[in-house]
Amino acid sequence: MLEVKQVSKLYENQRGVHSIEFSMSRGEVVGFLGPNGAGKTTTMRMITGYLNPTHGSITIDGFSMAENAKKARQKIGYLPETPPLYPEMSVEAYLQFIADLRGIPVKEQKRRIGEVIERLGLQGRERQVIRGLSKGYKQRMGLAQAILHNPDLLVLDEPTSGLDPKQIIEIRQLIRELGENHTVLLSTHILPEINALCNRVLIINQGRIVMDGHPDQLANTMGETFEVSLEVKGPREAILAGLRGLPQVASVTPLADEPAAAGAAAAAHTAALTQQPEPGAPEPGVGEQHGQAAEPAAGPADTFTAGGDSSPTVKVLVSAQDRADIREAIFYRMAELRYPILAMKKESMSLEDIFLKLTTDEALGDVRDVSSEEVASASEQNASKEVNPDA
Numbered sequence: 001m002l003e004v005k006q007v008s009k010l011y012e013n014q015r016g017v018h019s020i021e022f023s024m025s026r027g028e029v030v031g032f033l034g035p036n037g038a039g040k041t042t043t044m045r046m047i048t049g050y051l052n053p054t055h056g057s058i059t060i061d062g063f064s065m066a067e068n069a070k071k072a073r074q075k076i077g078y079l080p081e082t083p084p085l086y087p088e089m090s091v092e093a094y095l096q097f098i099a100d101l102r103g104i105p106v107k108e109q110k111r112r113i114g115e116v117i118e119r120l121g122l123q124g125r126e127r128q129v130i131r132g133l134s135k136g137y138k139q140r141m142g143l144a145q146a147i148l149h150n151p152d153l154l155v156l157d158e159p160t161s162g163l164d165p166k167q168i169i170e171i172r173q174l175i176r177e178l179g180e181n182h183t184v185l186l187s188t189h190i191l192p193e194i195n196a197l198c199n200r201v202l203i204i205n206q207g208r209i210v211m212d213g214h215p216d217q218l219a220n221t222m223g224e225t226f227e228v229s230l231e232v233k234g235p236r237e238a239i240l241a242g243l244r245g246l247p248q249v250a251s252v253t254p255l256a257d258e259p260a261a262a263g264a265a266a267a268a269h270t271a272a273l274t275q276q277p278e279p280g281a282p283e284p285g286v287g288e289q290h291g292q293a294a295e296p297a298a299g300p301a302d303t304f305t306a307g308g309d310s311s312p313t314v315k316v317l318v319s320a321q322d323r324a325d326i327r328e329a330i331f332y333r334m335a336e337l338r339y340p341i342l343a344m345k346k347e348s349m350s351l352e353d354i355f356l357k358l359t360t361d362e363a364l365g366d367v368r369d370v371s372s373e374e375v376a377s378a379s380e381q382n383a384s385k386e387v388n389p390d391a
């Protein structure tokens with residue numbers, strides 16, 4: 001659907017974006033994420049034909065933006081950060097104007113405008129002047145002009161910026177619905193927006209794409225270890241020893257202190273665990289009826305009854321070697337020892353963590369400096385940089 005190949009934009013003395021390359025398939029909803037000044041708007045303006053790249057090529061559904069701009073632009077709906085509205089026009093008159101501008105055949109215009117008004121919840125406001133609309137409704141108008149000609153690809157630049165929480169929810173819902181039959185590229189600063197709407201995320205920093213993938217995959221790829229947080233009912237030291245004894249466990253770190261009373265029982269139980277069972281003594285858990293509380297084999301371990309209400313709970317963070325998934329092994333070991341697991345959660349890097357890791361200056365160094373040759377080349381190219389796509 002969209003091919004961005006080796007695209008750079010040099011402004012007079014600095015890079016807007018540098019050799020970015022990515023493609024989007026039909027039906028994808030891609031979040032475009034980056035800190036201020038990273039190059040999101042520059043990229044979106046080039047994709048939509050409002051700005052010429054200094055180098056590289058952009059193709060929309062097989063049509064080159066450089067060579068066949070009219071056809072390429074027909075495939076795109078663009079919502080810039082500030083929607084291009086005429087405040088003195090009514091909702092209907094403005095959409096009529098956009099329909100003419102987009103070359104929608106006259107006999108189809110009424111039907112299409114009606115469909116879009118309904119889709120964006122603008123019914124009853126057809127004759128209202130745009131100036132009098134709330135910010136959320138103005139944003140709906142921005143989306144309406146972007147989808148009126150039924151484009152395949154929607155490019156939305158920070159579509160929820162400046163909206164109140166209720167309006168954000170409404171606009172997100174609209175984008176979610178539009179994503180069902182459009183390909184969408186959406187820039188945002190708001191990380192939860194990516195999780196809420198997107199099946200892929202592109203992270204841009206200092207003009208370069210630094211990450212591309214599914215939000216969950218990113219968390220797995222970026223995480224240096226596989227970690228599980230656990231809450232287990234039972235004696236602290238015994239649980240720690242049980243976990244540490246598992247193959248592939250690199251470390252076990254207690255997360256919170258247990259009540260002091262647990263200490264004695266834990267110490268006693270640890271001692272029991274490290275003792276060999278008496279010859280002929282039953283294996284822990286063997287021969288017990290399902291559902292019964294465990295009866296530890298003998299000796300000091302009697303001081304603890306697993307699953308009893310008086311048992312302490314232990315919270316730990318378990319890290320695995322080689323990012324191995326150790327959840328099943330933990331489950332079976334705790335079951336074997338008859339310490340109930342009250343909670344187990346795989347800890348992964350949040351999108352916030354990934355974003356910070358990828359966009360701090362230390363992560364990348366400054367790549368905005370431009371050589372004098374590049375500046376000369378940029379000045380030449382920039383002579384024709386701003387494009388009026390409607391001309």
Ligand SMILES: Nc1ncnc2c1ncn2[C@@H]1O[C@H](COP(=O)(O)OP(=O)(O)OP(=O)(O)O)[C@@H](O)[C@H]1O
Pocket residue numbers: 011012014015016017034035036037038039040041042043
């Ligand atoms: N017309 C311009 N002339 C010179 N430099 C520009 C121009 N437009 C953008 N830049 C520079 O290009 C870089 C990328 O800007 P861009 O607006 O694309 O970033 P952004 O990711 O959209 O930022 P924000 O999230 O703040 O909107 C910035 O360093 C910016 O200062």
